[in-house]
Every structure is written in C-alpha cells, then in structure tokens.
Amino acid sequence: MYITRKAEFSASHACWRADWTADRNREVYGVASNPRGHGHNYLVEVTLEGDPDPVTGMIVDLKLVKDVINQEVVEVYDHRFLNHEVPPFDQVVPTAENIARDIWKRLNGHFQEGPARLKNVRLYETDDLFVDYTGA
Amino acid sequence: MVKVTRQYRFSASHRLHSPQLSEDENWQVYGKCNNPYGHGHDYVVQVQVSGVVDEDSGLALPVEALDGMMERLVLRDVSNGNLNDLPAFAEVVPTTEMLAIEVDRRLRAGWSAVFPEAWPQLDGVRILETKRNVFETIGARI
Numbered sequence: 001m002y003i004t005r006k007a008e009f010s011a012s013h014a015c016w017r018a019d020w021t022a023d024r025n026r027e028v029y030g031v032a033s034n035p036r037g038h039g040h041n042y043l044v045e046v047t048l049e050g051d052p053d054p055v056t057g058m059i060v061d062l063k064l065v066k067d068v069i070n071q072e073v074v075e076v077y078d079h080r081f082l083n084h085e086v087p088p089f090d091q092v093v094p095t096a097e098n099i100a101r102d103i104w105k106r107l108n109g110h111f112q113e114g115p116a117r118l119k120n121v122r123l124y125e126t127d128d129l130f131v132d133y134t135g136a
Numbered sequence: 137m138v139k140v141t142r143q144y145r146f147s148a149s150h151r152l153h154s155p156q157l158s159e160d161e162n163w164q165v166y167g168k169c170n171n172p173y174g175h176g177h178d179y180v181v182q183v184q185v186s187g188v189v190d191e192d193s194g195l196a197l198p199v200e201a202l203d204g205m206m207e208r209l210v211l212r213d214v215s216n217g218n219l220n221d222l223p224a225f226a227e228v229v230p231t232t233e234m235l236a237i238e239v240d241r242r243l244r245a246g247w248s249a250v251f252p253e254a255w256p257q258l259d260g261v262r263i264l265e266t267k268r269n270v271f272e273t274i275g276a277r278i
Contacts, residue, residue, distance in 0.1 A: 132138060
C-alpha cells in the first residue's frame with residue numbers, strides 16, 4: 001500500500017535562461033520570466049510504497065521519512081532563491097517539472113533499502129498547479 | 137515523463153431535471169437538485185496532462201497555452217450562467233458527470249490545434265462540484 005508525507009517550503013525562482021533573449025524568455029515562461037524572481041509556498045507530497053510490518057502495523061516510521069524530507073529538501077530549498085543558491089538550478093531552470101524531478105533524485109537514494117520504496121513525488125507550485133513524477 | 141495538473145474555477149447554476157421522467161419521478165431521483173429555480177456551485181476543474189520535459193525549457197506543459205484553451209473552449213461558455221441554457225445540455229441533464237464528459241470532449245476536440253506534437257497529451261479532467269463531490273474521467277471509461 002501507499003503512504004504519503006507532506007512538507008512545505010517557501011522559495012523564490014525565476015523561469016529565465018540567461019542564454020535566451022528577454023523576448024524568448026517571455027514567450028516561453030510568461031509572467032514567471034521576470035529575472036528578479038518571484039516566490040511560492042511550495043507543497044511537496046512524498047508517496048512511498050510498502051507493506052505494513054506484521055508486528056508494528058506500520059509500513060515505515062514516518063518520523064524517519066519526515067527527517068529525510070527535511071534534510072534533503074526543506075533545509076536545502078526553504079527561503080532560498082533557487083536559481084542562485086541551490087544546484088542544479090544554476091544550470092537548469094527551476095520549473096515545477098524540474099523541481100519535482102530534483103526532489104525525486106534527492107530522496108530516491110534513501111529508499112533503496114528498508115521497508116519502503118519511493119512511489120511518487122507531487123509538487124504543488126500553487127493550489128492551481130502541480131506536477132507528479134514517478135522517476136521515469 | 138511527468139504529469140502536470142492545472143486547476144480552474146468557475147461558478148454556475150444548474151437544475152437536474154430529465155424530460156424523460158415525470159415531475160414526481162424527477163423529484164424522487166434528483167431531490168433538492170430538482171428545484172425549478174435551479175441552484176449553483178463553485179466548480180473546480182482540474183485538467184491532467186502527461187508530458188515529456190523539454191530539457192531546454194524545463195517545461196512539459198506550456199501552462200499559458202492550456203489556460204488560453206480552457207478559457208476559449210470551456211470557461212467562457214460555462215462561467216456565471218445557467219448550465220441548462222447551453223446547447224450541450226439542451227438534451228442532456230447537466231449533472232457533473234455529464235459536465236466532466238463535456239469538458240473532456242471539448243479539450244480533446246481542440247487539443248491538436250494547440251498541441252500539435254506527440255506531447256503533451258490530455259489524460260482527462262476531474263471536477264469538484266463541491267469539496268465532497270468529485271467526478272473524474274482520468275483513466276476512466278467514458
């Protein structure tokens with residue numbers, strides 16, 4: 001079965017490529033292309049897959065999941081300007097799609113061993129836009 | 137491959153009443169939703185798209201293109217009016233099941249004009265009539 005833990009972080013980003021003209025950036029990213037950046041209250045939902053332990057009745061200790069998410073994502077992203085402070089976003093544009101994929105990369109290694117596997121990362125950029133990534 | 141979900145809102149009224157049923161039968165089937173004056177909801181429409189992330193832009197879905205399409209094909213028509221007045225619901229009861237099928241159909245019909253490439257593809261729509269009533273075509277048979 002699946003179990004999901006949520007976490008929030010606030011960060012700024014600019015959907016802007018320095019090697020593109022301002023017009024091209026504007027055309028592709030619209031209002032998000034202001035190079036000075038803007039911010040969101042991001043919400044990430046991390047879904048794991050596993051079977052409840054016959055003794056504890058738990059798939060995984062959610063405290064450990066919370067600690068991994070805090071260490072790998074919240075402490076890294078929270079109150080940062082992603083383009084300037086958080087690799088790989090000095091190289092790739094921190095769109096919601098790319099942030100969801102980066103969160104997957106940061107978390108996946110922690111769930112190779114043990115009782116649960118990473119199943120889905122859902123990243124809400126706003127209430128009205130979210131991305132799901134399952135690793136492939 | 138990622139899935140991108142974009143959410144929209146609109147307000148509209150509707151009355152659930154089937155001309156194929158008697159007055160009594162309509163009341164039995166639809167209850168309060170059969171009120172002749174109609175009633176309204178703040179509908180929430182979620183559109184789910186599957187796409188491949190373009191490695192230059194970092195985008196799987198140009199959101200503004202979908203926003204424009206939703207405005208032209210759906211929101212302009214359904215916002216702040218009575219769904220029963222729409223030609224699409226002249227013969228069809230505007231339940232939210234039928235509304236979800238109608239929105240899905242409109243997006244599918246207009247899709248290739250806005251998104252001519254292989255990706256992104258429309259997975260379907262999810263409509264929240266209220267916070268508690270949710271209707272979905274994604275991965276479903278319609």
